Amino acid sequence: MPPPLFLKREEESVRKMQNALNRFIPFLRRGWYAVLAGLLILLWLVGRFRENPVLFAQFMVDGIRLGFVYALIALGYTMVYGIVRLINFAHGDVFMVGAFTAYYATTRYHWGFVPAMLLAMVVCAFLAVVIERVAYKPLRDAPRIAALITAIGVSFFLEYFTALDFVFTPNFINYTPLPIKFKTWDVAGVTFSNIMFIVIAVSTMLLVILWYLVYRTKLGKAMRAVAWDKPTARLMGIDVDLVITFTFAIGAALAGVGGMLYVIVYPQIRTFLGVMPGLKAFIAAVFGGIGSIPGAFIGSLLIGMIETLSQGYLSSTLRDAIVFSILIIVLLFRPTGLFGEAAKEKA
Amino acid sequence: MAALLEVKDLHVFYGAIHALQGISFHIEEGEIVTLIGANGAGKSTTLKTISGLLRPRQGSILFKGIDLTKVSAPKIVSLGISQVPEGRKIFAPLTVRENLEMGAYTRNDPKGIQESMERVFASFPRLKERINQPGGTLSGGEQQMLAMGRGLMSNPKLLLLDEPSMGLSPLLVEEIFRIIQEINARGTSILLVEQNAAMALSIAHRAYVLETGNIVLEGPAAELLENPLVKAAYLGR
Ligand SMILES: Nc1ncnc2c1ncn2[C@@H]1O[C@H](COP(=O)(O)OP(=O)(O)OP(=O)(O)O)[C@@H](O)[C@H]1O
Ligand SMILES: [Mg+2]
Numbered sequence A: 001m002p003p004p005l006f007l008k009r010e011e012e013s014v015r016k017m018q019n020a021l022n023r024f025i026p027f028l029r030r031g032w033y034a035v036l037a038g039l040l041i042l043l044w045l046v047g048r049f050r051e052n053p054v055l056f057a058q059f060m061v062d063g064i065r066l067g068f069v070y071a072l073i074a075l076g077y078t079m080v081y082g083i084v085r086l087i088n089f090a091h092g093d094v095f096m097v098g099a100f101t102a103y104y105a106t107t108r109y110h111w112g113f114v115p116a117m118l119l120a121m122v123v124c125a126f127l128a129v130v131i132e133r134v135a136y137k138p139l140r141d142a143p144r145i146a147a148l149i150t151a152i153g154v155s156f157f158l159e160y161f162t163a164l165d166f167v168f169t170p171n172f173i174n175y176t177p178l179p180i181k182f183k184t185w186d187v188a189g190v191t192f193s194n195i196m197f198i199v200i201a202v203s204t205m206l207l208v209i210l211w212y213l214v215y216r217t218k219l220g221k222a223m224r225a226v227a228w229d230k231p232t233a234r235l236m237g238i239d240v241d242l243v244i245t246f247t248f249a250i251g252a253a254l255a256g257v258g259g260m261l262y263v264i265v266y267p268q269i270r271t272f273l274g275v276m277p278g279l280k281a282f283i284a285a286v287f288g289g290i291g292s293i294p295g296a297f298i299g300s301l302l303i304g305m306i307e308t309l310s311q312g313y314l315s316s317t318l319r320d321a322i323v324f325s326i327l328i329i330v331l332l333f334r335p336t337g338l339f340g341e342a343a344k345e346k347a
Numbered sequence B: 001m002a003a004l005l006e007v008k009d010l011h012v013f014y015g016a017i018h019a020l021q022g023i024s025f026h027i028e029e030g031e032i033v034t035l036i037g038a039n040g041a042g043k044s045t046t047l048k049t050i051s052g053l054l055r056p057r058q059g060s061i062l063f064k065g066i067d068l069t070k071v072s073a074p075k076i077v078s079l080g081i082s083q084v085p086e087g088r089k090i091f092a093p094l095t096v097r098e099n100l101e102m103g104a105y106t107r108n109d110p111k112g113i114q115e116s117m118e119r120v121f122a123s124f125p126r127l128k129e130r131i132n133q134p135g136g137t138l139s140g141g142e143q144q145m146l147a148m149g150r151g152l153m154s155n156p157k158l159l160l161l162d163e164p165s166m167g168l169s170p171l172l173v174e175e176i177f178r179i180i181q182e183i184n185a186r187g188t189s190i191l192l193v194e195q196n197a198a199m200a201l202s203i204a205h206r207a208y209v210l211e212t213g214n215i216v217l218e219g220p221a222a223e224l225l226e227n228p229l230v231k232a233a234y235l236g237r
Helices: A012-024 A026-030 A032-051 A053-084 A091-107 A113-139 A144-162 A194-216 A218-228 A230-235 A240-265 A275-288 A293-313 A316-333 B043-051 B073-079 B096-103 B110-123 B125-129 B140-152 B170-185 B197-203 B221-226 B228-234
Strands: A184-187 A190-193 B005-014 B017-027 B032-037 B058-063 B081-084 B158-162 B189-194 B206-211 B214-220
Touching: A032 A053, A032 A293, A053 A091, A053 A190, A053 A194, A053 A218, A053 A240, A053 A275, A053 A293, A091 A113, A091 A144, A091 A240, A091 A275, A113 A144, A113 A240, A190 A194, A194 A218, A194 A240, A194 A293, A218 A230, A218 A240, A218 B096, A230 A240, A230 B073, A240 A275, A275 A293, A275 A316, A293 A316, B005 B043, B017 B032, B017 B043, B017 B058, B017 B214, B032 B043, B032 B170, B032 B197, B043 B073, B043 B081, B043 B158, B043 B189, B073 B081, B081 B140, B096 B110, B096 B140, B110 B125, B110 B140, B110 B170, B125 B140, B140 B158, B140 B170, B170 B189, B170 B197, B189 B197, B197 B221, B197 B228, B206 B221, B214 B221, B221 B228
Parallel strands: B032 B189, B032 B206, B081 B158, B158 B189
Antiparallel strands: A184 A190, B005 B017, B005 B058, B206 B214
């Protein structure tokens, strides 16, 4: 077991549950059950695949498309967690604002796809910076639970405030016309849409830019230094608050694009649309290892595929139950997720 | 000529704890000054206050005539003060090169930064061999070298060193202290905080002894080395 990083460190109750598991179901801790469960699931999937390979491929394709959208949200969760150890529950609602921004820009003001996307990025980045400065920064030195509760408060505020009649209204809105014409191709029975390619292309491009930013630019290196050790980062002359603000802005800009792509894929808009994708992307981030950028990406693809497979073969109600139980399983057995940093020991 | 750094009547608190109770000292250009004292005397607190991580409740810190107590931490670095913190505090996930780049964060002259890096590698050849390795994978001694190299990357006029010998083998301590003298010979003034008083006094020009937030003794290092009180309390005989 790697040293757990996530909630366990603070949540005594989780530790207690783990101890209970240790005592009463010791075989659960030995690892072979995971291999066994994995094998069973794999077998089952192989069975489904052989039954109807085309359908299976279709689910995978849809899952990947969904996974790329989740990745755009999950990156913001993981970057913000990495730098201020805060689960920013308002992130899903920033995503929603991105969706609305793109919707209004393309329908009411007839902006093109790319300008609308850029606008969604700017609006979301700005919103996140305001949230960070107003709600989180004053709590930087307060116990972490205070900031977490504040994040939930901000989330509700965004959902209900934007649902007011003079903001976005509480209604469902159909996204028509879409900013891109919907086209589909049939390849050996599997349907590919141009939207899927746009989702994958845009997300991949943003991921590459993000990678470059974090690992190759001065700002990115400063972000990693601040994530590791704030006082020492300040000794280097790094403006820690500014770097944190940038991190929020970058994560939110990605979520803004995610919001736009999401409502193009599922063109039904309302102010609560960020809740589920936000939670799923959060789970993806934890699954991949919260704080890890590659983890958030891989976790998102996996969650996307798990979702479409369980929706396709089981039911859409079970789909959500399955995804949420992944969160519980990961937290219990491997809180650092697939790629999570081992908890750092600080002197 | 005015001193390079002039600390006057500095009071620092942690909540109700009065950690520095009105200390005054100065550093002349070109000097190695050492601040020695037992655990909890307030040595690190002094350095953190100079670097702007802590704000004093009272007193002033004049550097080249500017009062640092009113200057932000990044500005203090660009004015020419850099600190090598206690416990090295390497950015473990960043490579050796990236750690050094962070030391030069306030600079915007790529050429000059490259030159500084070459100079650091000349002093610490081992760092060059490890240039693309994450800082966290270095040995303790190498991490100390990296921390010092990182501190030098801003081209400081004044280098603050917090217990550079901590946890190192005697041989490595010798090497580190030799390098400190080299750095000083190239024109950087040094404020050296140490528990290893014998070593610190052997390379310093002047010294101050800090006891529970007060300076209780000061003078040329060679004199303190002979002082019976210092001998009894800090030199182990
Ligand atoms: N963050 C803090 N909160 C409260 N008290 C602190 C804090 N940091 C230091 N202190 C107290 O301030 C006093 C001076 O601490 P400081 O770290 O400056 O000592 P030091 O001389 O560097 O000791 P050492 O040799 O152990 O590094 C100590 O009594 C210490 O307990
Ligand atoms: Mg100390």
